[in-house]
Amino acid sequence: xxxxxxxxxxxxxxxxxxxxxxxxxxxxxxxxxxxxxxxxxxxxxxxxxxxxxxxxxxxxxxxx
Numbered sequence: 001x002x003x004x005x006x007x008x009x010x011x012x013x014x015x016x017x018x019x020x021x022x023x024x025x026x027x028x029x030x031x032x033x034x035x036x037x038x039x040x041x042x043x044x045x046x047x048x049x050x051x052x053x054x055x056x057x058x059x060x061x062x063x064x
Contacts, residue, residue, distance in 0.1 A: 003061040010060040021056030024049045 001009075011018040031046035 006063070007057060007061040010063050014060075017056070017060070021053055021060070024056065025053035028053060 011021075028046045028050035031042040031049065035043055035046070
């Protein structure tokens with residue numbers, strides 16, 4: 001089973017975790033899009049939320 005299939009299986013069994021991970025990624029993207037208007041400070045928060053989303057995907061893909 002590939003990492004993608006494992007992540008899809010985990011996310012399908014845990015919808016709240018799925019929502020949290022993908023909302024975190026969406027917030028990161030939204031903060032990066034507002035960067036030209038809000039200055040450099042939101043980039044730090046975008047990095048934090050992006051790392052949380054990435055770690056959530058890694059956890060889902062490596063969990064059995």
